[in-house]
Amino acid sequence: MVAPCGAGKSVIISEIARMTTLKGNRVLFLVHRRELIEQIEETFRFNNVDLSNVQFGMVQTVVHRLDKMRKPDLIITDENHHGLAKSYRKIYEHFSDVPRLGFTATPIRLNGSGLGDVNDVLIEEVDAKWLIENQYLSPYKYYAPKLIDTQKLKLNSLREFSSTSVNDAMDDKTIYGDVIKHYRQLADSEQAIAYCHNVEASKQVSDEFNQSGIPAAHIDGKTPKDERNNVIQKFREGQIKIICNVDLIGEGFDVPDCSTVIMLRPTQSLSLFIQQSMRGMRYRPGKTSTIIDHVDNVRRHGLPDDKREWSLEGKKTESGEKEIPIKECENCFAVYPPNHKWCPECGHQPEVKEQKDYEVDETAELQEVTESDFSFTIDHREPKDCKNMKELSELAKNRGYKPGWAYHQGKLLGYL
Numbered sequence: 001m002v003a004p005c006g007a008g009k010s011v012i013i014s015e016i017a018r019m020t021t022l023k024g025n026r027v028l029f030l031v032h033r034r035e036l037i038e039q040i041e042e043t044f045r046f047n048n049v050d051l052s053n054v055q056f057g058m059v060q061t062v063v064h065r066l067d068k069m070r071k072p073d074l075i076i077t078d079e080n081h082h083g084l085a086k087s088y089r090k091i092y093e094h095f096s097d098v099p100r101l102g103f104t105a106t107p108i109r110l111n112g113s114g115l116g117d118v119n120d121v122l123i124e125e126v127d128a129k130w131l132i133e134n135q136y137l138s139p140y141k142y143y144a145p146k147l148i149d150t151q152k153l154k155l156n157s158l159r160e161f162s163s164t165s166v167n168d169a170m171d172d173k174t175i176y177g178d179v180i181k182h183y184r185q186l187a188d189s190e191q192a193i194a195y196c197h198n199v200e201a202s203k204q205v206s207d208e209f210n211q212s213g214i215p216a217a218h219i220d221g222k223t224p225k226d227e228r229n230n231v232i233q234k235f236r237e238g239q240i241k242i243i244c245n246v247d248l249i250g251e252g253f254d255v256p257d258c259s260t261v262i263m264l265r266p267t268q269s270l271s272l273f274i275q276q277s278m279r280g281m282r283y284r285p286g287k288t289s290t291i292i293d294h295v296d297n298v299r300r301h302g303l304p305d306d307k308r309e310w311s312l313e314g315k316k317t318e319s320g321e322k323e324i325p326i327k328e329c330e331n332c333f334a335v336y337p338p339n340h341k342w343c344p345e346c347g348h349q350p351e352v353k354e355q356k357d358y359e360v361d362e363t364a365e366l367q368e369v370t371e372s373d374f375s376f377t378i379d380h381r382e383p384k385d386c387k388n389m390k391e392l393s394e395l396a397k398n399r400g401y402k403p404g405w406a407y408h409q410g411k412l413l414g415y416l
Contacts, residue, residue: 001101001102001103001104001123002104002105002106002107002122002123002124002125002310003103003104003105004105004126004127004128004131004274005105005128005137005274005275005278005279005281006128006131006136006137006278006281006282006283007105007126007131007136008136009078009103010039010040010043011043011047012103013029013040013043013076013078013103014040014043014044014046014047014049015047016074016076016101017029017044017047017049017054017076018044018047018048018049018050020053020073020074021049021050021051021052021053021054022050024053025053025073025074026053026054026055026070026071026072026073026074027053027054027055027072027073027074027075027076028055028057028062028069028072028074028075028076028095028098029054029055029056029057029076029078030057030058030059030062030075030076030077030078030088030091031056031057031058031059031078031079032058032059032060032078032079032082033058034058036078036079037056037057037058040056040078041056055069055070055072059082059085059087059088059091060087062091063087063090063091066090066091066094071095071098072095072098073098073099074098074099074100074101075091075092075095075098075099075100075101076100076101076102076103077100077101077102077103078103079103079104080102080103080104080107080115080118080119081104081106081107081108081115081271083102083115083118083119084115084117084118088118089117089118092118100118100119102115102118102119104271105271105274105275106270106271106274107119107122107310107312108270108271108310115312116312116313119312120312122310122311122312124310127305127307127308128278128304128305129305129307131305132281132305135283136283137278137281137282137283137305138259138280138281138282138283138284138287138288138289139288139289140280140281140288140289140290140291140304140305141186141288141289141290141291141368142277142291142293142298142303142304142368142369142370143182143186143290143291143292143293143366143367143368143369144293144294144296144297144298144299144366144367144369145176145177145293145294145296145364145365145366145367174295174359174360174361175264175294175295175359175360175361176294176295176296176361176364176366177294177361177362177364177365177366178362179194179205179208179262179264179294180208180209180212180214182292182294182366183209183214183242183260183262183292186260186290186292186366187259187260187290187292189241190241190258190259190260190290191235191238191240191241191242191257191258191259191260192241192242192243192258192259192260192261192262192280192292193242193243193245193249193255193258193260193261193262193279193280194206194216194242194243194244194245194261194262194264195245195246195247195249195261195262195263195264195265195276196244196245196246196264196265197246197264197265197266198246199218199220199246201264202218202220202244202245202246203218203244205218205244205264206218206242206244209241209242209244214241214242215239215240215241215242216240216241216242216243216244217231217234217235217240217242217243217244218243218244218245219231219232219243219244219245219248220245220246220248221248231243232255235255235258242262243255246265247265247272249276249279255279257282257284258279258280259280259287259288259289259290260280260289260290260291260292261276261277261279261280261289261290261291261292262292262294263276263277263291263292263293263294263295263297264294264295265295266295266296266297266300267297267300268300270301273297273300273301273304274301274304277291277293277297277304278304281304291304292366293366293369294366298369303369303371306371309381309395309398310381311381311382311385313382313384313385381395383395383409383412383413384413386409386413388415389406389410389415389416392406392409392410392413392415393406396409
């Protein structure tokens with residue numbers, strides 16, 4: 001089940017668990033982080049779920065205790081896009097005849113693979129745009145460096161921005177704009193969460209805010225629980241305006257309501273982008289969330305509430321085969337496997353480039369990015385996912401194909 005941020009996933013899961021346990025059936029609830037158990041258990045108690053028939057389990061623990069566990073009648077997986085990992089698969093295979101239900105906001109892995117190996121039905125009912133229009137999420141304003149003409153961005157056969165157009169547009173190792181100046185300009189005095197690219201950068205950003213008279217704190221996975229809770233409580237009370245972290249405040253992490261997100265960490269993960277960018281969009285009457293994107297993640301992934309068409313098949317090349325990684329020789333232009341250290345044709349050994357740290361371009365100005373800046377839908381469906389010619393035509397349009405493509409696919413699928 002695709003449940004966008006703000007769709008009430010915990011409430012939906014707890015009701016399914018309540019109805020299941022009401023019949024005396026057992027539920028195994030799988031998560032990948034302990035904090036998620038504490039939060040969902042509280043929702044289960046509030047909804048009067050029979051906890052004697054529920055086992056909450058971290059995947060890392062459950063996978064080592066399979067032979068000692070009672071067989072469940074239903075397995076519910078939270079953040080189901082992790083479900084292709086070996087640990088999850090081992091649990092699924094051990095209880096191979098037990099029905100499974102998974103929840104995620106983004107049913108796709110970072111490498112583009114879909115969830116068809118562990119799920120066979122994809123359920124989509126509402127999207128982020130509907131949640132905003134119906135006041136379950138707050139509207140937002142999005143600011144990013146206006147470095148490129150988005151009309152010139154090209155989609156390749158994998159429905160990703162072509163590497164050439166993106167690389168020409170920006171440097172992935174650059175943070176654009178003065179962080180303090182843009183916070184004051186766009187969200188002055190608002191409470192914000194800042195996502196940084198590593199722990200040292202997070203600490204540095206926190207120090208810069210404090211030196212500028214804006215109360216801030218850094219937390220990471222090694223921050224003692226009491227200290228972390230103290231920071232979050234001060235954030236809740238308004239004593240701290242900015243919480244800086246890397247990826248800690250993400251999937252299921254419980255933080256008080258805030259209105260602003262500061263993105264200082266480029267990511268190729270659509271799931272991570274959606275989790276982070278929508279963190280400030282919890283609904284409150286009259287509220288408008290502000291997303292300050294200093295690393296231009298919006299060009300990689302689109303806006304948080306863009307329409308996205310999903311498929312269990314994942315992203316494939318036009319031939320239906322997975323993309324094979326290759327290297328291209330910069331000397332003779334021969335292609336060869338990526339594990340070769342030199343070109344087998346001419347013997348050229350490419351220079352190993354030293355990985356540089358992030359650079360800051362404080363002169364860059366961020367501008368508002370709106371829906372009109374994007375003229376396409378990110379469509380992960382395959383032709384066989386379409387049920388009729390109308391959906392095939394829509395898929396063709398979203399991919400930028402000519403109408404004849406939809407006609408050809410319709411004939412192959414028997415719709416004509």
